Amino acid sequence: MRSIGEMARDSGLGVSALRFYDRAGVLVPAWVDPVSGYRWYDPGQLEEARVLARLRRAGMPLADIRLVLAGWSSTDTELVRGLLQAHLRRLELGLSDARSEFSTLRALLEHRENPMTAIRTATVQLSVPAPELAAALDAVRFAAGSDPELPMLAGVLFDIEGEGLNLVATDRYRMAVARAATTGYDGPRVQAVVPLPLADAMRALLQGEEPVRLAVDGDRVSLESGDRQTVGQCLDHDFPDYRRLVQLPAGRRALVDVAAFREALETGPVRARQLREQDGERWDVSVLRMADDGTVTVCEDGDDDRDNIGVNREFLLDALAAGDRDELILDLGAPTAPLAIRRPEEEPAFSILMPIRLED
Structure with a gap:
């Protein structure tokens, strides 16, 4: 007999998932201890558990999974093949519909005004206390993304508005926001997505207590501390509207x-x-x-x-x-x-x- 932990390890299903499928009558353990309630499985159930795991990863509905497993344990392979083929057709139709919807969304995006266009051409110079900027970078750096499919997340957003500088980083699964005070700029809102290597170079400059000078000129961003400077290009991508995500x-x-x-x-x-x-x-x-x-x-x-x-x-x-x-x-x-x-x-x-x- 296999314990529920062994079954979870060897099948790819979590312990909580096995309990769920027991309650749902999909994969019922061979024996349940009447005192402890602990579940035990027959060795032959491992194959069914692995089939179940694959079907769930493929997104098959629970009702169909029941029928597949019933046919799997018998000689009714025709039923199993029919259910698999029917689910595959549903997936293909769903993908076709999704492609159509995404095509429409792309067309809508092309006709929308891009608010970042003016932002990238703006010129900004301001002063930031070095300790505040260092603390803000430390607070958000961990949340930056690294997925090559989402290059706009492989950086830190510098969002300048009024007398404040918001720093934001996200990889979709987490987001971090921090703020530093600024002086010397009172113009319209300006944003720049600073790539991570440049953000790390900026952090290395922030060792003293004196204010540092931050400048954004089009797609170029620089930070000066005393006689030292680091400079580079902003990422040419739009950053998500984080203000909606933090509500x-x-x-x-x-x-x-x-x-x-x-x-x-x-x-x-x-x-x-x-x-x-x-x-x-x-x-x-x-x-x-x-x-x-x-x-x-x-x-x-x-x-x-x-x-x-x-x-x-x-x-x-x-x-x-x-x-x-x-x-x-x-x-x-x-x-x-x-x-x-x-x-x-x-x-x-x-x-x-x-x-x-x-x-x-």
Whole structure:
């Protein structure tokens, strides 16, 4: 007999997924301990579990999966082939419809006014306190993207408006925003996406306490500190409108001791999730729960409370480090809502992490 943990490891289905498929009557364990409730599987069920995992990755509805597995365990291969072919036709039709919709969307985008065109031709010179700019870069750098398919995210957005400079980075799964005060510029809003190598070179200049000089001239951006300077070209891509993305619904807030919470994350249980099947990337997921008294705990494996929130553990640890405080505020909403990490003093620096679906 195989334990549920062994079955999860060898089949590619998570423990919570196996429990779900048991409750749904799709893959029922051969024996359940009447005292502990622990599930045990017959060795012959491993093949069915692997078939189930592949069908779910292919997006087959649960009702059809039941029929496939029923036919798989018998000699009714004609039924199985028919179900597979029918699902493939649905996928092909869906892809055709999606291509048509995306073609329409591209045409609409071509006719929209591009607000970044004027921004790229603007000329700006301003002064920024070196410690503030350094802290802002440190707060957002971890969230920058590296996907070659999304080059606009492989940089830090410098968003200059009024007497403030907002720095923003995102890789779609997380976003970080920080702010630094500026002087010497009171013109219209200007944005520049600074590529990561240039942003890192800027950070290396920010060692002193004196203000530094930031300049944007068309697609050229430079930073001067004393007699040292770093300069380069902005990314020729539009950055997402982050102001729409940070308008989160009110959630439950908890003040956490960063050192203790970090230790709980690093030593606590995780759930491996296959999030990018095309390149085999796996992320360790920490499952969080907020008690009525505001305490946030890392849940044990098997805790399937519907209010639990799954989050990429590595991303959360990065966000805690970037928060640069002994205490931080976790803002938890619904299991499908982003998790926000804020500083207690309500500074305009915070991170957002997208939640991870716990049920397959």
